[in-house]
Amino acid sequence: DKIYSEPMVRLLTLKALLIPKFLPDFLIWIQTAPKPDDCWESCRKLQASIVTEYQKNIGGLPCLTRNVKDGIYSLLSRLITKPKSSKSDSTIKHKLRGLVHSKFDIPQLVKATKLLLTQKDGFWSQVYRVSFTKDLADALPKIPDLWEPGIITNYPEEQQKFLTNLQPFWRYPGKTDKNYLSLAQFFEEVEEPHFAAIFYQISTGEVPANIFYSLSRKGNVKKGTLFEMTLIRQKGWRDHIHSALYGDTYLVTDNLRLIIRGMVIGLLLGAIVLTTILLISSWWTSRYDKTLQASMDKKIADLEEKLKSAQASTTDTNNPETLTEISPENQERFNRTHEAIKAMIKNLTDDINKLETDDKNRIGIPENAHNDKMYIVLFCVKRRLGIDQNFQYGEIGKYNERWQEFSDAIKEYQKSKGANTPDGVIDKDGRIQRWLEEDIRNQCLNPHGG
Incomplete structure (x- = not known):
């Protein structure tokens, strides 16, 4: 009810930390206060005390880190608004109970977002610098590997929405959407040129x-x-x-x-x-x-x-290196292998779900991919086939050279298993899939089995 006391600011700061989708509303609430600077100071003090405790046990609070990162995704999604000439066109209609103003300008939210994520001793800024930027940089190149159009699983809710909306720009090169211009300008302001470049390309071409x-x-x-x-x-x-x-x-x-x-x-x-x-x-x-x-x-x-x-x-x-577009013959061989890998992901899901966080760390799975079953299975496939982890799986269905490299690794695996006619292809429900699946279950997904 328009109460901006210090206890209320602290209470809503905690709510924004724990409930990702509330973070944009929280910033709007602060910016529309009679004395926003006082609210920011109360918020900053609480964040500073949390940072002190967090740094003592950063590895033991994965849920909190996950929520804070997801809140940042929610905040970035709110910046995606089409800029227009009319003053009222670039505003957010807001219904938060107790808010002084019913409308809020996007530039104001950009300013508040920049302040939140660049505060020297802020908790959001700590997670943004240490974890979020790495998480986003890791997620972007994996978008081409997400074979189900419009569906991204194994991500928190707000991150899932954010990445799902980006899929068309990788699937259809040349597609643009001016709604993302504010996001590009934000990343330029916070001196993240690699992210700014991506969203300028998406928004303006x-x-x-x-x-x-x-x-x-x-x-x-x-x-x-x-x-x-x-x-x-x-x-x-x-x-x-x-x-x-x-x-x-x-x-x-x-x-x-x-x-x-x-x-x-x-x-x-x-x-x-x-x-x-x-x-x-x-x-x-x-x-x-x-x-x-x-x-x-x-x-x-x-x-x-x-x-x-x-x-x-x-x-x-x-x-x-010159890459050539994949031939119809290699495309057919890739499609067969791809179907087998999708089946492996489904078959190995129960084994992955049994792994503890320490097990995944011991295996070598990055923290931001602990809940990504597709990434974990591809990680194990690459390890078992002796392929470098930096090899981009999404490219093998696009280029002959990438498919050949992957296929050659499959052939070597087939030879090691005593196959009479190694063909460099994994067929769904075939013996190569079963061999590889069993090796992954007993070795890669078994932290004590090597």
Whole structure:
């Protein structure tokens, strides 16, 4: 009933920690208080005392960590709102009992979210820095591996909703949704360029040049791949000048308006003046790219180190490997193997459910994948077949080279089991599936069996 006393702030702070979907409402409630700064201070003090106790027993409070991360997913989902010109269009209609205002601007919520997740001694900021960013970086590249359209299981409720809504952007490259622009701007503000790049690509179909360059080894690269998503750099005036000088094929379709303007300027100023301008611009473009290239190495090295700890994909524009689209024959062989692996996940679910947290840690399962049965089975399959854990399962159904690498590992396994005609395929309910399933049950999922 519009009570903003310190005990009430502390009570609702605890509620926001324990009930993930309440966190956005809690921030709106604080921001609409008569004295929001006083509320923030009371909230901060309680968080600081919780952080002190939490750090003493961080490994023994998995449910609390899970709830806090899920609350952050709920908060990020609330930022997904289409920006429009009218003031009333970018507001949240809110029905929380006791709220002073019935509407709340998205920019205000972005500001409150940034404050919550960057507080020096805050509990949410502690989980965000230590666990959430790694959790999100780990989840994004696994989206292509989720074979059931629109359904993501084994995740907390709010994370499940968040990731489910992202599936179409990986399944249908080129699809965009402006609703995600606020989320892209938020990650840019909190200096998370790899997440900002993903959501700019999703919201606008291209990544601002400054963010793209911070993730790229070469300033003149127009495309790159991050978290299994292709990024397209936003084109600037230097690209247009380069196109005019060297005759890029996209000039006629993408820059027709620029060509017409250039012709008019040429007629007015004369060929000599126009040529001089183009030559100077070309020289400046080259000089700019060289300067940018010189400052890029340290930035990309820092980013790669950060993403490596999250077991995530990084932009790789220098990879000399050429991948070819999977052939119909290999696609059929992959589909057979994929059906067998899905059956293994179903058959091994009871064994996975029996594992304690310590067992999963001993096996080597990352904390943020403890409840992901698909990840655990694929982890064990890779281990049993002798494949590096960084190998992306989602790519074997896309590229011939990735399928061949996976198929060769299956052949070696078949040979080790004495198969007479190893074919590099796992058939559903076949003997190779049964052998592999039994090995995983007795070895990988048995913390005492090796």
